[in-house]
Each structure stands twice: as C-alpha cells, then as structure tokens.
Amino acid sequence: MNQSFPPRTLDPVVLAVGLLLCGSAQAVDYGPFSLNGFAKAEWTSVSALCAHCQALEGEGKQRQWADPLVQGVEYGRGTTHVTLVQPYLGAKFDVPYGFKVGGLLSQRWRDGKPDFKGFWYDRNLYLSHDDWGSVRVGAMTTRAWSVADYPYGTNVGVADAWGASGAGYGLLTRALRVTSRVLDVADGDLVLEASYDRGRPGWHINKPRFVELYAQYHRGDLVVDAMYQDTKNGTPSAFGHGPFTGLTPFPRDDALLGSSSQGIAMVMARYQVDSRLEVSGGMRGNRWSGAYARVTVPAQYNTGSGVAQLAQWNEMFNVDWSKDLGGGVYKGYPATSLDVLLGARYRWGPWTASAGMVHLGAAATANPDDRGQSNAATVNTLGLNYDFKNGAQVYGSAGMVNYARKGLSPLSMPSNSAFTNIDSRLKTRGTWITVGAVYAF
Numbered sequence: 375m376n377q378s379f380p381p382r383t384l385d386p387v388v389l390a391v392g393l394l395l396c397g398s399a400q401a402v403d404y405g406p407f408s409l410n411g412f413a414k415a416e417w418t419s420v421s422a423l424c425a426h427c428q429a430l431e432g433e434g435k436q437r438q439w440a441d442p443l444v445q446g447v448e449y450g451r452g453t454t455h456v457t458l459v460q461p462y463l464g465a466k467f468d469v470p471y472g473f474k475v476g477g478l479l480s481q482r483w484r485d486g487k488p489d490f491k492g493f494w495y496d497r498n499l500y501l502s503h504d505d506w507g508s509v510r511v512g513a514m515t516t517r518a519w520s521v522a523d524y525p526y527g528t529n530v531g532v533a534d535a536w537g538a539s540g541a542g543y544g545l546l547t548r549a550l551r552v553t554s555r556v557l558d559v560a561d562g563d564l565v566l567e568a569s570y571d572r573g574r575p576g577w578h579i580n581k582p583r584f585v586e587l588y589a590q591y592h593r594g595d596l597v598v599d600a601m602y603q604d605t606k607n608g609t610p611s612a613f614g615h616g617p618f619t620g621l622t623p624f625p626r627d628d629a630l631l632g633s634s635s636q637g638i639a640m641v642m643a644r645y646q647v648d649s650r651l652e653v654s655g656g657m658r659g660n661r662w663s664g665a666y667a668r669v670t671v672p673a674q675y676n677t678g679s680g681v682a683q684l685a686q687w688n689e690m691f692n693v694d695w696s697k698d699l700g701g702g703v704y705k706g707y708p709a710t711s712l713d714v715l716l717g718a719r720y721r722w723g724p725w726t727a728s729a730g731m732v733h734l735g736a737a738a739t740a741n742p743d744d745r746g747q748s749n750a751a752t753v754n755t756l757g758l759n760y761d762f763k764n765g766a767q768v769y770g771s772a773g774m775v776n777y778a779r780k781g782l783s784p785l786s787m788p789s790n791s792a793f794t795n796i797d798s799r800l801k802t803r804g805t806w807i808t809v810g811a812v813y814a815f
Contacts, residue, residue, distance in 0.1 A: 401815060406476075411461035416810035420795045423452030427797055428790075435789050436610075436745070437667075437687065438695040441782065443799055454795060459483045460495065474502045477512075493545055493617045503555075510551040516569065517588040518601045518638060519544030519614050522715075526599075526642050526654055530717030530730030531755035531771045535793040538615035539734055539786045540713055541636040541660035542603050545617040546571040546584065562593030573608060573618055576625030580607040580633045584618045595646035606635040610665035610691035610706075613788035614638075622688050627670045631688055634665040634706070642715065650722060656715035660786060664706030664741075665691040692785065694743040709739035709747060713786055728757040728771075734786040736778065746782035749798065751775060770809045777802045 401410035427447050433440035460483070466476035480496035482489040489495075498512030523537030538544070549571040557564040566589050573582025583606045591598045608618045621631050642656035667690035674683040693704045712735045719728040731754050737747035757771035775794040777783070783790045783798040791797040796804030 406465050406467050408464045408466075409461060410464075410815055411459070411480075412812055412814040413460075414458040414810065414812040415455070416457075416808060417453065417455040418795070418806050418808045419451065419453050421451055421805040422449055422797075422801045423454070423795050424449035424791075424797055424800060425452065427800065434689075435782070435787075436690050436693065438693070441799075443797075449797075449800060457483075457485055458489075462496065472503055472505070476500055476502075478514075490545060490617055493547065495545065498549075505555060507552065507554040510549075510553070512549065513545070513547050514549055514551065514569075516542065516544055516546060516586055516601075516603070516618075517567070517599075518542040518586060518603050518640060521588075521599050521601070522614070522640070522642065522656070522658075526644070526656060526715065526717070527730075527732075529644075529652075529719055530654065530728045531757040531773065532715070532717070532730040532732045532753060534615075535732040535734075535753045536656070536713075536715050538613060538788070538793070539732075540614045540638055540640075540658055541612060541662055541786075542614040542638045542640075543584065543605065543608060543618040544613075544615040547574070547617060547619065548572050549584075559591070560593070562591055562596075564592075565590045571618055574620040574623075574625065577607065577620050577628050579628045580621055580631055582607045582618065582620050584608065596643065597645075598641065598643045600641045602637070602639050604635075604637040607633050608636070609689050610634050610636065610662065611689070611788060612660075612662075612691075612786050616788075621665075622670065624670070627688060630668065630670055632666060634691070635663045636691075637661050651720050652718065654715070654717045658713045658715075660709075660711045660713065660737075662691055662709045662785070664693075664708050664739075665689065666706045667693045667695075667704040669702050692739060692741055692745050692747070694741050696743050707739050707741035709737045709741070709785055711735050711737040711747075711784070711786055724761045724763065726759040726761070728755070728759070730755045730757075734784045737785040739785075744782070746785050746787075748779065749781055749784045750778040751784050751787065751798070753794065765815055766811065766813045768809075768811045770807070772805070772807050774805045775803065 401408050427443050429442040429444050462480045464478045477499040478496040482495055494513045498510050498514050500508050500510040502508035519537050523533045527533035527536040551569040554566040569586040571584035585604045588601045607621050640658040644654035646652050669685045670688050671686035673685040691706050692709050693706045714733045717730040734751045736750045739747045753775050755771050755773040759769040761767045775796050777798045780802050790799055
C-alpha cells in the first residue's frame with residue numbers, strides 16, 4: 375500500500391525548482407548587519423512506511439502503552455517530504471581596544487512551522503577579542519549536535535542518524551559560552567570552549583544544569599573535534615537535537631520527581647587525503663541515569679458532563695514496567711551505549727559522491743524489561759551531489775537500515791522509526807531513496 379504525507383505549506387518540487395533558478399549565493403550585508411542562511415526541499419521514497427501503525431499515535435517510545443501496533447495494519451512503499459528554511463541575522467560592531475560586540479538571531483522552519491515551538495536556534499549576544507577569545511550569552515546550539523550534524527553527518531548523508539541520536543542535547547536557552555583564542559599547539563591550531571546552561575526557570579529542587587566542553591584541533595589536512603556533555607535534570611531522552619530545559623515542561627512537577635542525569639563523550643575527525651578524497655569517522659559514548667516513571671497529574675473524571683482527563687506522566691527513561699514499586703511508580707535503570715560513524719566523500723568538478731555509515735550499538739543496563747537495550751541499528755547511505763556553484767545544489771541518495779532484531783529500537787534512537795521511517799517493531803531491514811535541493815545564501 376502506497377502512503378504519502380502531503381506538504382503543509384510549499385510543494386517541495388516547486389521549492390526545488392525555485393532554488394535552482396536563484397542567482398549567485400551571497401549573504402546580504404548592510405553596515406554592521408548580515409543575513410545568510412539556507413532553504414532545502416527533500417523527497418523520500420521508503421520501502422516499508424507505516425504512517426499509522428502505532429495503536430496510540432503520538433505517545434513517546436519510553437511509555438509502555440506506546441509499544442503495541444495496530445493489528446492487521448497494512449504497510450508498504452510510501453513517500454515523505456520536508457522543507458527546511460533557516461535564516462541567520464547577525465550584527466557586529468567594532469568598539470575600542472580591539473573588541474567586537476555583536477549578536478546572532480536564527481530560527482529554523484520545518485514545513486512552515488518552527489522546528490521546536492517556543493525555542494530559538496540562536497538568540498544571543500557576544501563580546502570578542504582576537505587576543506583573548508569570546509564570551510557569548512543567550513540561546514544557541516550545542517557543539518555536540520551542530521558539529522555532528524554539519525559537517526560530519528551532512529557530508530556523508532547521515533546528519534540525523536548521527537547528530538540527532540544519543541544522550542546529548544542540541545539547543546540551549548539560557549547559556550553562557552566562553553571560547554579561547556586560537557592556540558598554537560603541536561604545529562597546529564587548537565580552540566577550547568566551555569558552555570553552561572541553567573535550563574528552564576522555576577525548578578528549585580531538581581535544578582537543571584548543563585555543561586559542555588569542546589575542543590577543535592586543526593593541523594594541515596586533519597581536523598579533530600572532541601566534546602563532552604554532562605547534564606543534570608534535563609528532559610530524559612535519546613534525542614541529541616532536542617532542547618535542554620527541565621525534567622518535564624512543567625516546573626510544578628518539581629516536588630514530585632527525583633533527579634536524573636545523562637551525558638556523552640564524543641570524538642570525530644576528518645582527513646583530506648588529497649584534493650578529491652576526504653575520510654571521516656567518529657565515536658560517541660552515551661550515559662543515562664534512567665528516570666523513574668510516575669503520574670504527575672492523576673486522572674480526573676467529571677461524571678456530570680461525561681468529560682474525562684487521562685493521567686499525565688513525567689518524562690521517564692529505561693523503565694522496568696513489569697514491577698510496580700507502589701503507588702504507580704516504576705523504576706528507571708542506568709544505561710550506557712556506544713555509537714560509531716564512518717564516512718568518505720570524493721569530489722571531481724561539480725560532483726561529489728559520498729558513503730556513510732552509523733552504528734547505534736546495544737546498551738548495557740540491569741533493566742530486566744527489554745526497552746530496546748538488546749537491539750542495535752546500522753544505517754548505510756550512498757549519495758551523489760551536484761553543485762551549481764551559485765549556492766544551489768541538487769542531490770540524491772540511497773539508504774538502508776538493518777536492525778539486530780525485531781522489537782523496540784536501540785536506546786540511542788528517540789523513536790522506533792526515527793531517521794529512516796522504518797519501524798523496528800515491523801521490519802529488521804528497510805531501504806529508501808531520497809532526492810532534494812538546497813540553496814545557501
């Protein structure tokens with residue numbers, strides 16, 4: 375059975391044609407202000423798409439009642455498509471003694487709607503000096519997501535599978551970032567950076583805390599990026615693109631919940647073998663403390679009007695649903711896992727060919743209830759890109775996912791069909807073909 379999701383705003387084919395007709399790529403500069411960004415349209419044909427397979431649509435993977443599938447539902451080849459638009463508005467002013475002050479404002483729209491409702495990608499101010507480095511405050515993206523997404527994942531066709539998986543976070547809301555000047559180390563350039571975020575206000579017992587350390591070393595044709603995130607009382611998840619806020623969206627839950635933590639350690643490198651060939655790779659260790667499951671707002675029934683409100687639960691992680699500890703509380707278990715990235719791309723003239731692989735490993739945990747920890751996933755892609763040299767590019771790729779077994783997806787994945795649209799509860803293998811266009815200005 376063929377399935378498709380109609381675009382909610384602009385037809386991707388129309389947008390793709392428009393991108394190719396654009397003139398030369400050029401940021402718009404006006405005095406101290408600059409405007410640049412990108413627009414992208416993408417269409418994908420999936421071998422085993424099931425749009426409405428989950429019995430309770432919209433429920434998160436960590437909730438046991440989200441596990442069942444609709445009995446007898448049909449699935450087969452179907453299509454999906456997406457449009458992304460993200461402008462960056464920057465400002466920079468020279469001030470006395472060699473200092474610069476400025477700011478950056480950026481938002482991403484997916485199919486015409488903000489990517490994360492209520493959150494900015496960038497809304498920050500900075501102070502910098504060539505001899506000392508810079509200080510930035512406000513909303514910004516983490517290095518663990520942004521660098522993993524681009525250039526590493528994007529260059530080899532696995533941006534989401536690599537950048538948006540794992541125990542990290544991607545967006546910061548009330549952050550402070552300190553970046554060093556470029557340091558001369560071992561005949562190369564080294565930049566060091568530390569970021570801190572307080573998360574959503576209103577939490578007094580389980581106060582959110584985010585720390586990220588980042589280092590980039592560049593020597594000749596070799597670039598190495600390393601990052602470490604240590605977080606406490608953010609939303610328990612396996613979605614490396616998500617915002618860092620609090621245990622739930624509601625600080626009123628503070629007194630009801632216990633603390634949780636998670637973090638990553640990741641290193642990635644890319645090496646330019648010659649003018650045409652670049653190879654890359656990465657390794658990421660994930661750590662979750664686990665998060666107990668409990669009701670935060672009991673079910674309410676109004677028999678007079680017949681209105682019923684279902685119980686609201688917290689954001690739990692890696693829970694043993696087989697044993698009620700009393701009062702509807704279920705234990706969340708710690709877990710660790712290891713993920714790997716490999717990639718290569720080859721350029722000749724306006725063409726670039728690429729191959730990418732992401733392996734999301736099985737997890738180590740004492741949870742007696744298998745919540746996906748015994749599963750693993752390997753995503754492989756082959757891609758071909760044509761650059762018109764005016765900011766516009768068209769591309770195509772073929773991909774395949776292999777799950778170690780049928781069942782819940784690996785702990786590193788935020789849902790059972792994330793990144794590939796192949797649900798691990800239905801199939802252990804699936805394929806897709808993607809075509810798209812992107813215009814950067």
